[in-house]
Amino acid sequence: MTARYEGGVVAPWRVYAPQHDTELLTRALDREDVAAGAAVLDIGTGSGALALAAARRGALVTAVDRTYRAVLATRFNARLARLPVEVLHGDLFGPVAGRRFDLVVSNPPYVPAPGPVPRRHRAAVAWDAGVDGRLLLDRICRRAHTSLRSGGVLLLVHSALCGIAPTLATLERSGLAARVTDRRLVPFGPVLRSRGAWLREQGLVDVGEEKEELVIIRAERTR
Numbered sequence: 001m002t003a004r005y006e007g008g009v010v011a012p013w014r015v016y017a018p019q020h021d022t023e024l025l026t027r028a029l030d031r032e033d034v035a036a037g038a039a040v041l042d043i044g045t046g047s048g049a050l051a052l053a054a055a056r057r058g059a060l061v062t063a064v065d066r067t068y069r070a071v072l073a074t075r076f077n078a079r080l081a082r083l084p085v086e087v088l089h090g091d092l093f094g095p096v097a098g099r100r101f102d103l104v105v106s107n108p109p110y111v112p113a114p115g116p117v118p119r120r121h122r123a124a125v126a127w128d129a130g131v132d133g134r135l136l137l138d139r140i141c142r143r144a145h146t147s148l149r150s151g152g153v154l155l156l157v158h159s160a161l162c163g164i165a166p167t168l169a170t171l172e173r174s175g176l177a178a179r180v181t182d183r184r185l186v187p188f189g190p191v192l193r194s195r196g197a198w199l200r201e202q203g204l205v206d207v208g209e210e211k212e213e214l215v216i217i218r219a220e221r222t223r
Helices: 020-031 049-056 068-081 137-147 165-173 190-194 196-201
Strands: 003-006 009-012 039-043 060-065 085-089 101-106 148-159 176-187 211-221
Touching: 009 068, 020 049, 020 101, 020 148, 020 176, 020 211, 039 049, 049 060, 049 068, 049 085, 049 101, 060 068, 068 085, 101 137, 137 148, 137 165, 148 165, 165 176, 165 211, 190 196
Parallel strands: 039 060, 039 101, 060 085, 101 148
Antiparallel strands: 003 009, 148 211, 176 211
């Protein structure tokens, strides 16, 4: 099976390769005070790009993904980069239940999609997230505080197409102080272009609109 090499990592077919959202989240990660030995969790690691970025800072990194293909890709990329990363298979915070981290980062699937949720062996599982795009986002927002130490930070990237206000509200309800720190307009990729008519029917984009806004949400556990 052919692999792609992008952003310094190997991303096999059906594993999310680094894109605009990965770059934006990596820049946000670079601004955080991640000391050597800090505990960092990457939820939905994909090819492991964010996990490796944190490991290069000397953090103790744990990466989680629900597909075996992504787990194997991240392990391969960590070995290729000669960086220690603990890579676990499982659903969101399940594999690290009871553990606490200084920083949690996540670039989950967030693209609104018609039809049923794709099965895990389909490529679309890396980006499709239900009709409103919030299938995994809401779960992350509700549970992130359980994996953060006092003073710990969640960095989350997603599209404005699935709603910014619901993310902030859900995080605030869980006891985290949340705000938008970064915004970037990026051209529609092949997936959004292919479902442009449906997105317009849903009122998510205007006629002729060809860009989406990506946002970084920073949420801190203050108690």
